[in-house]
Amino acid sequence: MLDFTQQLISGVALGCVYGLIALGFVLIYKATEVVNFAQGEIMMLGAFMSVTFITTLGLNYWLSFLLCVIAMAILGAIMERLVLRPILGYPQFSIVMATIGLGLVIRALVGIIWGTDDLRIETPFTDGVFKIGALVIAWDALSIIVATILLCAALYAFFRFTRVGIAMQATSQNMLAAYYMGIPVKRMFSLIWSLSAMVACAAGILLAPITLIHANLGFLGIKAFPAAVLGGFGSIPGAVAGGITIGIVESLSGFYLPEGFKDVAAYVVLLAVLLWKPQGLFGLNAVKKV
């Protein structure tokens, strides 16, 4: 039972990271109907930047966190402007390929700039543990869970109470109508990319203490797809719930099932969900009319 709880908690922590990456997918998909295959690579870029700020420049963890998030926000908007804006309205297939290309470029640049060695950062949470009876929870796992809750609350407040957030909601519900209402839709797209890059960056920095920072970290982004699909690809709480589900499934299957299942468990769940409920567990059932 103790093992089970222990696995459950590490699963939830990992799942929160999947959830945050999936959140990035969902934000972009909801607003622009683009699925960003480079989300994992953007997260990786955030993690590598934190290495530069914390280890190389020796800055404070919290300050570095802030600087990374700001830098990624700018980079996210630049990516949207350079790669996605010119192909607005192209077939979805082309846009997906463009984001895959973007991901390849980011991964290669990270390899060229930071090298291919495993890196690690010192955080205030390193080595700390939290004990409840015999149960041991590492601080870094806890920090991910707490940060995810805080981020979700912040995003909820942003979309609910700010003008920009409401404009973004309008854009995602009906682009054309939003445009007629005077909402600068294209600028909203840039902002959404910024926001999504910020979330991905936060996920990357939170994840860094658990897994080392290396050039293949971006593949976690592909694991976040099942999370987003599970959540219906259009729902923000769904993405986080999907992420946590995938994290728990992966963690438990790694512990109880033979070796090899851990890596594919997420995809098996994904295919099962797609067969059973094609719109995801939290998705809206919408068929486009001609």
Place this chain on the structure above:
Amino acid sequence: MAHHVRTDYGDSDPLFPSKAAVFWYAVLIAGLIAAPYLLESYYLSQLVFIMIYAIVGVALNILSGQAGQVSIGHAAFLAIGAYFTAVAQKYGLPLVLYLPLAGVFTGIAGYLVGLPALRLHGIYLAIATLAFAFIVEEIIARWESVTNGNEGLMLPPPSLFGLKLGTEGFYYLCLLVTVLVVLAAINIIRSSTGRSFMALRDSETAARSMGIDTARYKTTAFALSAGITGIAGALYAHKMSFISPEMFSLSVSIDFVMIIIIGGLVSLRGAVFGAIFMIMADPLLIILKDQLPLWADMVTHGLYLPDSVNQAVQAGVSRVVNAPGLKSLIFGIIIIVFIIYEPLGLDGRWQRVKAYFKQFPLARQRSARPPRMFLKSERR
């Protein structure tokens, strides 16, 4: 300007657009038949790879270009075809039997993948094929009694009717299979099946209201595409003579999609152009790696920059050139540039060059510009 006088319904969609095309295709085939006597073995081997990639390109063109279904997991079908070949050869099946059977077997796998596709579209489908590819890769790595796991399988050289096929023999086999696959694909596209694929691509709802059984044609498209890829997988296994799970990873699937993106989705010719591009990119990259430091040196010396700048430039260039990710950096940039500036691919460019010469003094930039695309929502 050429005029087309049509006297028959068949004229509206002929196998060859004109008599000149028949002539030039005959020249191409003759050149390819003569190739083993003219080219060195390295170029012959590159040609074989181009043909294998072209077959995959044709398969993806049928699925994505004609039927409008997305797949980012085609490496899995290549793997299934390749492993089927390896196992069939081990049990002593002849090549004439296992080559088509590899296609049929992979086609059945494709049909099964097509089943979830009935209820999915767009991005969900892409992700489902991605998940399928990961699962296949993992199964191959773990099912050691059949696939020998991560250690991989060796294949003996192929033999046809008891004769061992040498390099040249295998080249001719690939040529024959490629020509047959392309002819089959053209005829599928010209048939009512191909028309149904196009209707499916342009609007699923409209296709259904025209009485097209969309479910049937979606699975057909998947089965056909997978089957053709399976045949390519059989040839690939023989060409490499060793197969292991990591040869069929996600990056291979992305390479395959690049074939049709770079070549152009509109016609089968694009698949061949894309295959040529993808295969020739590797030797070009090697040349680039050798030449770039020399060019940088020439530039810095030509500008009479101080030695310290010169050294810094050299260090920077060698760092970029020797970086492990250089290939993916260039490929990533190529994908983005092609999608933004050449959405119709190399084939689209080819068509425009041809049109320019056909209407020689009258051709204008503007007449060749593709129509502007507007945002279409998949939602209500």
